[in-house]
Amino acid sequence: MSELFRRYGHTLTWTFVALTAFWLLLLVILPQLYLLEESFRLYLPLADIGGPKDVYTLANYRSAFEQPTEWKFWLPFAWKPVILPFEAPIRIQVFVHTLVYSTVTTVITLILCYPVAFYLAKVANPRNVPLLFVGLLVPMWVSEILRAFAWFIILAFKGPLNMALVNMGIIDTPIRWITGFNSVTFGLIYVYLLFMLLPIYNAIQSLDTNQIEAAKDLGASSWRTHWRVIIPHSKPGIASGCVMVFMLAAGSILVPTLLASTQSRWFTEIIQQAMFESQDWNTGSAYAFMLLVTCTVFVIGMMRVFRVKLSDIAR
Amino acid sequence: MSAGVDLQNVSCDFGKFRAVDKANVSIKPGEFFSFLGPSGCGKTTILRMVSGFIDPSEGQIKIGGQDMAGIRPNKRPTALIFQNLALFPLMPVWENISFGLEVRGASKDVRRAKAEELLKLVDLHDSADKAISQLSGGQKQRVAIARALAVEPSVMLLDEPLSALDLKLRQHMRAELRAIQKRTNVTFIYITHDQGEALAMSDRVAVMSQGKIQQISTPQEIYNTPVNGFVASFVGENNIFKGKVKQVDGSKCSFETDAGAFTATLGPAVDASTIARLYVRPEYSKLQAAPAEGANSIPVTVTDISFEGNFIHVHAADKTGRHLTVETRNDGSVTLPAIGSAQYLCFEAATARVLADQGMKDPGIDE
Numbered sequence: 025m026s027e028l029f030r031r032y033g034h035t036l037t038w039t040f041v042a043l044t045a046f047w048l049l050l051l052v053i054l055p056q057l058y059l060l061e062e063s064f065r066l067y068l069p070l071a072d073i074g075g076p077k078d079v080y081t082l083a084n085y086r087s088a089f090e091q092p093t094e095w096k097f098w099l100p101f102a103w104k105p106v107i108l109p110f111e112a113p114i115r116i117q118v119f120v121h122t123l124v125y126s127t128v129t130t131v132i133t134l135i136l137c138y139p140v141a142f143y144l145a146k147v148a149n150p151r152n153v154p155l156l157f158v159g160l161l162v163p164m165w166v167s168e169i170l171r172a173f174a175w176f177i178i179l180a181f182k183g184p185l186n187m188a189l190v191n192m193g194i195i196d197t198p199i200r201w202i203t204g205f206n207s208v209t210f211g212l213i214y215v216y217l218l219f220m221l222l223p224i225y226n227a228i229q230s231l232d233t234n235q236i237e238a239a240k241d242l243g244a245s246s247w248r249t250h251w252r253v254i255i256p257h258s259k260p261g262i263a264s265g266c267v268m269v270f271m272l273a274a275g276s277i278l279v280p281t282l283l284a285s286t287q288s289r290w291f292t293e294i295i296q297q298a299m300f301e302s303q304d305w306n307t308g309s310a311y312a313f314m315l316l317v318t319c320t321v322f323v324i325g326m327m328r329v330f331r332v333k334l335s336d337i338a339r
Numbered sequence: 340m341s342a343g344v345d346l347q348n349v350s351c352d353f354g355k356f357r358a359v360d361k362a363n364v365s366i367k368p369g370e371f372f373s374f375l376g377p378s379g380c381g382k383t384t385i386l387r388m389v390s391g392f393i394d395p396s397e398g399q400i401k402i403g404g405q406d407m408a409g410i411r412p413n414k415r416p417t418a419l420i421f422q423n424l425a426l427f428p429l430m431p432v433w434e435n436i437s438f439g440l441e442v443r444g445a446s447k448d449v450r451r452a453k454a455e456e457l458l459k460l461v462d463l464h465d466s467a468d469k470a471i472s473q474l475s476g477g478q479k480q481r482v483a484i485a486r487a488l489a490v491e492p493s494v495m496l497l498d499e500p501l502s503a504l505d506l507k508l509r510q511h512m513r514a515e516l517r518a519i520q521k522r523t524n525v526t527f528i529y530i531t532h533d534q535g536e537a538l539a540m541s542d543r544v545a546v547m548s549q550g551k552i553q554q555i556s557t558p559q560e561i562y563n564t565p566v567n568g569f570v571a572s573f574v575g576e577n578n579i580f581k582g583k584v585k586q587v588d589g590s591k592c593s594f595e596t597d598a599g600a601f602t603a604t605l606g607p608a609v610d611a612s613t614i615a616r617l618y619v620r621p622e623y624s625k626l627q628a629a630p631a632e633g634a635n636s637i638p639v640t641v642t643d644i645s646f647e648g649n650f651i652h653v654h655a656a657d658k659t660g661r662h663l664t665v666e667t668r669n670d671g672s673v674t675l676p677a678i679g680s681a682q683y684l685c686f687e688a689a690t691a692r693v694l695a696d697q698g699m700k701d702p703g704i705d706e
Contacts, residue, residue: 234421234422234423235425235427237412237421238419238425240392240411240412241413242413242442242486243413243442244438248442252427252441
């Protein structure tokens with residue numbers, strides 16, 4: 025803090041602090057606290073608010089566990105659902121689907137991004153890297169809505185992808201890409217690709233190239249060099265990329281709405297429905313907190329499993 | 340076990356820049372061989388070509404008689420010690436050392452045992468489970484050596500591994516490296532810009548400049564009979580006179596300079612037409628009150644005296660202002676000339692060498 029004062033003077037430092045405090049307090053913490061409080065209260069007609077019916081209750085949270093129905097579970101990239109032998113509340117089904125497909129999105133994004141990040145950081149001629157980055161960034165200047173729509177057109181039954189594949193003779197009949205969670209997964213991967221790529225690129229770039237050469241020199245194959253030297257070094261980058269993509273995917277509303285098939289429902293859509301269609305902020309915020317808490321617990325659990333510390337990610 | 344390394348007409352180009360130009364070296368098995376030269380002279384490029392990280396643009400590299408063309412670094416019988424050591428910071432010491440064995444599929448017990456054995460060899464007991472960050476500079480050095488030795492290489496390549504250490508430790512590690520080399524009898528190829536290191540440790544030294552090997556010889560020969568001006572001035576100190584060869588008489592010649600004519604030993608490939616300089620080491624130069632009989636003498640004025648303990652350096656200037664140095668061993672009874680006094684700087688013809696200029700800017704000449 026004294027360092028900040030020294031560098032920017034009192035006026036500027038207090039302005040920074042005040043703006044940050046305003047943003048955190050008024051735009052983040054207070055609204056969250058308001059929603060948290062609302063989530064424990066019932067959705068009542070105006071006249072009853074403050075009356076004897078207005079009590080703290082878990083009813084909103086409990087409502088997520090109501091209405092058990094048959095569970096059609098969609099395996100990743102399956103064209104047909106598996107019907108599970110037990111019934112489950114409909115919202116919980118959607119909730120589980122959301123977590124599963126956010127994970128699938130994260131894993132595929134990681135698999136796609138790691139080689140690209142490695143190429144950019146260590147293989148590509150440094151003179152070409154800025155150009156390659158421009159190539160990666162330009163599509164991201166287009167709004168998320170447009171990009172999701174573009175995928176909707178590409179993946180359509182009579183769309184260009186099917187047309188190209190049929191004309192090239194790779195498939196005989198067009199594929200119904202927008203089935204199950206396929207299209208949503210495609211869209212999420214595309215939209216959040218850079219959030220995975222950049223942290224991994226940064227991590228790999230900070231690795232001393234001599235370490236890679238040392239491993240090679242001692243006889244290591246490329247696989248082993250990645251496994252023992254490069255991946256352990258870039259683990260913080262991989263972890264922060266995964267956390268970001270997972271959280272963004274689980275909390276995404278645009279892509280799951282625009283690229284939805286008839287069967288894919290995302291938990292954020294249920295929250296949105298409650299809040300905006302039913303005007304029931306109490307239930308909506310209860311669901312929102314369910315998602316937030318579960319995702320956080322899930323992420324912390326995964327970090328434990330892969331032995332990543334929070335301080336690694338913050339680096 | 341140990342293998343020789345042959346470089347036959349090896350060149351390396353980076354675009355238009357020729358980093359190494361037609362290098363021909365034959366390094367014997369079990370030899371401690373150094374490449375000595377200023378930074379940018381191509382010595383590291385040679386090392387990287389031997390280890391396989393760079394392919395030569397032309398020529399052939401053989402290790403143990405086998406052509407290395409097309410063989411990747413991970414398949415060569417070499418082990419490289421990097422300038423910054425490049426230890427794996429996320430692995431404990433013993434995993435670092437046994438990494439090469441892990442790659443070869445050795446079991447954990449075998450690897451652990453080998454790591455312990457090598458740690459003993461490099462005098463680092465009880466450090467197997469330490470983290471790399473817990474080690475001091477010298478200890479890291481030893482771990483790097485042990486890691487390279489673990490793969491039982493035929494040739495060890497060392498890229499200025501001592502440059503990051505402080506003076507005392509560096510001198511200690513010199514002896515240590517030499518001892519390890521003798522014990523293991525592995526061929527060592529050592530890269531350095533420090534002439535002291537190269538002379539002290541090596542069986543033979545190759546002096547390099549601007550991509551070309553200038554001289555390959557034993558440390559004594561490099562120092563005593565340098566073949567050209569570059570080698571003479573890069574290895575050791577000199578009093579230098581620019582001039583022309585006037586008269587050749589067997590191995591001696593008369594050499595005319597602006598400070599007068601001297602008799603000196605003629606270096607290789609020097610005649611009246613070459614641009615040449617006369618080099619004489621400060622320890623072969625003497626200061627006395629009167630000109631010496633039968634030796635070269637020039638009148639000088641003493642400008643400064645620096646007392647180094649075992650040696651005394653007397654700095655002087657001749658009438659053109661040329662800076663000259665005389666080195667005298669301190670035997671406890673030397674009488675030093677007064678600063679500002681007029682003296683004669685004398686040297687024998689046998690110790691002065693007239694060497695070709697090589698048409699390059701020599702380091703250490705302030706003209």
